[in-house]
Amino acid sequence: MIDPRFVFLGALLSLAGSTRYAWLTWRGRTQPNRVTWFLWALAPAVGFAAQVDEGVGLPAVLTASIALGPALIFAASWTNAGAYWRVRRADLACGAVSLVALWLWLALDQPVAAVMAAVVADLVAGLPTVWKAWVFPETEHWAVYALGGGNGVIALLSLERWTVAGAAFPLYIAVLGTGVALVVTLRAPAGRLVGG
Template sequence: MIDPRWVFVSAVLGMAGSVRYAFAIVRGTVRPNLVTWSLWAAVPLIAFSAQLDSGVGLPAVQTLVAGAGPLVVVVTGVCTRQNLARLGAFDLACALAACAALGAWLGLGEAALAVVFAVAADAAAALPTVVKAWHDPASENLLFYVLVGTGATVTLLTITSWSPAAWAFAAYVLTLSVSLVAIVSGRRRALRYA
């Protein structure tokens, strides 16, 4: 375990990735799926509140940034109109699944279980971006996911309490980041040689 204050390095990495992604939106090199990014903003911000209620402490900073960063991306995507905002049946189904998980979580009032539902909601919200990354890997920014995944790793290394409320969200963010890096880089390579 490393000093818990390293979580601020995690926060800086996450925000740097989000700001870089926002600049890529302005340049027109990426197009965020607004369903995913809107839910990626909302879910962690709610999970942050649950973590505060359960006394998680400094690891909650990474969860806060996991919501604030996507909020920057959403605002940039809406303001520049450089986004993927077409809502298909799949996008709506993922949004409904994420909202249902959020509703179940909020209805339970149990902070530790709330973080587990937040992870489920965030994962459902991620599906449209995972599909978009598979079909159009050039529309994603690899460095964003590398920075966020590195930040999640730093957060996991600072954890002193291994209750799910403390580690589940950071572990999920690391898993999602690694998955998206693998999908985007693998698909770019496959399409280049196709």
């Protein structure tokens, strides 16, 4: 275990990646999927509330930071007409499933169930962007995902005790962030990697 205050470093890393992505979106160099980024702001907000309810402590800072970053990106997507990805029916279906998973938290009012619902909601909300990163990696930027994944690793390492409520979301973020960063980096055509 590392000092729990390291979660603030993780949060800063995540916010740095999100700020860079928002800047690139504003400039029209990345094209976020609005369904994904809206729900990526909403689902962690639910997870954060559940973690606070469960008394997780400082590792919940990870979850709060990954709610704020996507909110910045979602807002930036409205500033440039060419800076967003066209929403498809599949995206809306993923969004609907994600919202149902979030609704479960409200219906169950159980902290562990809420964190698991937030993970499912976040994952399903992210499927359109994972698909887009695989097929059109040049519309994405690797850093937001890599730094978010690093945030997840730091949060995991700072856990004083391992519980489902405390570990599920950071573990998921570490795996998703690392995976998407690798997809974007390895699949982008030579010379087309956004932001280098």
